[in-house]
Amino acid sequence: MIIRTAVAGDAAAIAAVILPTIRDGTTYALDSEMSEADALAYWLSPDKHTFVLEDDGAIRGTYFLRANQAGRGRHVCNCGYMTSAAATGRGFARRMCEHSLDFARAQGFRAMQFNFVVSTNTRAVRLWQSLGFAIVGRLPGAFAHPTEGDVDALVMYQRL
Amino acid sequence: MIIRTAVAGDAAAIAAVILPTIRDGTTYALDSEMSEADALAYWLSPDKHTFVLEDDGAIRGTYFLRANQAGRGRHVCNCGYMTSAAATGRGFARRMCEHSLDFARAQGFRAMQFNFVVSTNTRAVRLWQSLGFAIVGRLPGAFAHPTEGDVDALVMYQRL
Numbered sequence: 001m002i003i004r005t006a007v008a009g010d011a012a013a014i015a016a017v018i019l020p021t022i023r024d025g026t027t028y029a030l031d032s033e034m035s036e037a038d039a040l041a042y043w044l045s046p047d048k049h050t051f052v053l054e055d056d057g058a059i060r061g062t063y064f065l066r067a068n069q070a071g072r073g074r075h076v077c078n079c080g081y082m083t084s085a086a087a088t089g090r091g092f093a094r095r096m097c098e099h100s101l102d103f104a105r106a107q108g109f110r111a112m113q114f115n116f117v118v119s120t121n122t123r124a125v126r127l128w129q130s131l132g133f134a135i136v137g138r139l140p141g142a143f144a145h146p147t148e149g150d151v152d153a154l155v156m157y158q159r160l
Numbered sequence: 161m162i163i164r165t166a167v168a169g170d171a172a173a174i175a176a177v178i179l180p181t182i183r184d185g186t187t188y189a190l191d192s193e194m195s196e197a198d199a200l201a202y203w204l205s206p207d208k209h210t211f212v213l214e215d216d217g218a219i220r221g222t223y224f225l226r227a228n229q230a231g232r233g234r235h236v237c238n239c240g241y242m243t244s245a246a247a248t249g250r251g252f253a254r255r256m257c258e259h260s261l262d263f264a265r266a267q268g269f270r271a272m273q274f275n276f277v278v279s280t281n282t283r284a285v286r287l288w289q290s291l292g293f294a295i296v297g298r299l300p301g302a303f304a305h306p307t308e309g310d311v312d313a314l315v316m317y318q319r320l
Binding site: 025028029030031032069070071072073074075076110111113115116136137138139140141142143144145146150153155157159 | 185188189190191192229230231232233234235236270271273275276296297298299300301302303304305306310313315317319
């Protein structure tokens with residue numbers, strides 16, 4: 001398993017990872033009907049560092065890291081992680097998050113913030129907590145869950 | 161005093177309101193050195209509704225409203241408000257916020273969220289609280305204040 005910077009030739013493999021999660025619509029506040037081109041434009045936008053996780057020669061996960069704010073808020077970074085459905089339960093999200101924390105420190109970021117963790121995504125919440133993140137905010141009813149109605153979203157944060 | 165939708169011809173007057181606040185750098189996490197063109201591109205970007213407040217024939221304040229997230233988070237809006245330094249203390253920020261709450265309800269938004277209220281901006285915090293916002297999150301040291309060092313930023317929220 002390796003984690004490396006994404007390159008242009010990874011686009012199709014990245015799309016195969018992120019589109020099912022976007023279409024599912026239960027964990028990210030993204031337009032679930034967005035085109036593949038728009039999804040890739042979002043995930044690979046110039047303000048982001050984007051990485052892929054390869055295992056057995058195939059891309060199984062991807063994440064991005066960017067500054068969460070500009071100006072005097074730019075010392076805090078933000079990340080998004082997605083793993084292919086076929087590869088869940090193998091610790092890939094954890095590996096990507098650990099990689100992102102190391103990369104963020106190396107880049108000089110002083111904190112990492114997740115702006116919008118859907119509260120019903122309890123596996124993710126527990127994973128981020130086990131990696132040092134605290135719940136520092138709760139947004140009441142901020143996510144219109146497709147089956148559970150309006151549920152809270154969490155803001156999670158850790159200093160680096 | 162009227163509040164109306166911004167039009168292209170307002171650009172110079174809007175710049176005169178927002179650039180001093182951006183240059184000051186103590187209340188918004190924006191690049192304080194950004195060009196006037198970049199500042200206007202940000203404030204008037206296509207994802208935003210932008211308004212101006214006119215008093216005695218001059219633009220004294222401006223605000224934007226946008227969806228804070230996409231997809232299943234798009235029922236929550238976000239706003240930014242700026243008043244010209246010469247017009248502070250006259251209730252214009254309050255009037256703009258009241259206008260934005262009415263506009264948001266009319267547009268069908270179900271909540272309003274401020275992502276990054278600098279905690280040392282106590283006048284703003286108190287104003288938003290008086291208008292119904294609660295502090296729902298605290299981001300430790302997320303703003304590198306130019307004179308006070310790293311200070312917390314607040315997430316404020318109200319259902320509509």
